[in-house]
Amino acid sequence: MRTVTTRAELEAALAAHERPRALVPTMGALHAGHAALISTARRHAATVVVSLFVNPLQFGSATDLARYPRTLDADARLAEASGADVLFAPAVEEMYPPTEVIPTINPGPLAVRLEGASRPGHFAGVATVVSRLFDLVHPDLALFGEKDAQQVRVVEWLAAQRSDQIRIMRVATVRDRDGLALSSRNQRLSQHGRQSAARTIPVALSLVAEAYASGVRSVGTLRALAERVIASEPSVELDYLDFANGDSLAPLPDSKELHDTGADPILVSLAAVVDSVRLIDAITIP
Numbered sequence: 351m352r353t354v355t356t357r358a359e360l361e362a363a364l365a366a367h368e369r370p371r372a373l374v375p376t377m378g379a380l381h382a383g384h385a386a387l388i389s390t391a392r393r394h395a396a397t398v399v400v401s402l403f404v405n406p407l408q409f410g411s412a413t414d415l416a417r418y419p420r421t422l423d424a425d426a427r428l429a430e431a432s433g434a435d436v437l438f439a440p441a442v443e444e445m446y447p448p449t450e451v452i453p454t455i456n457p458g459p460l461a462v463r464l465e466g467a468s469r470p471g472h473f474a475g476v477a478t479v480v481s482r483l484f485d486l487v488h489p490d491l492a493l494f495g496e497k498d499a500q501q502v503r504v505v506e507w508l509a510a511q512r513s514d515q516i517r518i519m520r521v522a523t524v525r526d527r528d529g530l531a532l533s534s535r536n537q538r539l540s541q542h543g544r545q546s547a548a549r550t551i552p553v554a555l556s557l558v559a560e561a562y563a564s565g566v567r568s569v570g571t572l573r574a575l576a577e578r579v580i581a582s583e584p585s586v587e588l589d590y591l592d593f594a595n596g597d598s599l600a601p602l603p604d605s606k607e608l609h610d611t612g613a614d615p616i617l618v619s620l621a622a623v624v625d626s627v628r629l630i631d632a633i634t635i636p
């Protein structure tokens with residue numbers, strides 16, 4: 351694997367590799383979830399590029415940005431072991447040269463609710479960096495984790511607006527043994543916070559899936575089941591627990607009976623704050 355930090359080095363490295371080319375965009379602090387993205391990319395492409403860039407444009411606060419873990423050496427080892435050919439790890443000035451006007455990319459209609467409402471500007475930052483990475487790497491496909499369910503839909507929308515026909519591939523969420531979805535942010539949880547999060551967030555979502563599988567169709571009933579689990583741990587502060595059409599992300603009200611939502615999958619997503627760490631998780635039913 352070759353690690354490059356400038357756009358010129360990236361271009362030279364890419365010229366030496368064949369297509370199809372896959373891109374796995376990351377912000378580093380890589381874990382088994384990223385390894386799954388990279389190894390899936392390996393199975394679908396001749397060349398796998400992993401980008402590692404902590405994108406300042408998608409952070410709401412300077413403190414959150416400063417606290418984001420930075421573990422380049424370990425990340426390079428994991429990327430290589432998972433099958434990456436090129437690791438692109440640019441500095442901020444390389445991605446956003448001060449001499450260039452960087453147009454903010456509109457993240458589109460799917461970015462308005464959920465994380466978009468709780469974190470104003472977040473998806474514009476994501477759309478801007480992902481577009482820039484697409485322009486620099488020119489991938490045939492790009493891979494994103496399903497844990498960030500809204501991000502995947504926003505990126506799919508973004509890719510559909512472009513003329514270069516980049517295929518967006520979703521990769522299933524990887525969970526720890528306690529059920530918590532892997533996230534770079536988990537490192538910042540205290541032991542108690544971690545236990546509280548694991549006892550509530552994945553449990554609430556599984557309960558919804560199980561209740562749905564056993565025939566419960568009322569959004570209100572499913573929501574109440576999940577909310578009861580979250581409320582059982584006072585240290586877990588729920589931001590939202592949302593039922594939506596998995597395609598349009600249109601919200602499904604409590605009065606909705608799920609058998610009349612048509613063929614589209616239903617996205618159940620939640621965000622909660624534990625130890626001041628914002629955690630998100632999601633499942634799709636059926």
Ligand code: PAF
Nearest residue numbers: 375376377405476479498
């Ligand atoms: O999911 C992430 O890690 C980031 O939002 C992404 C897609 C790498 C853009 O910075």
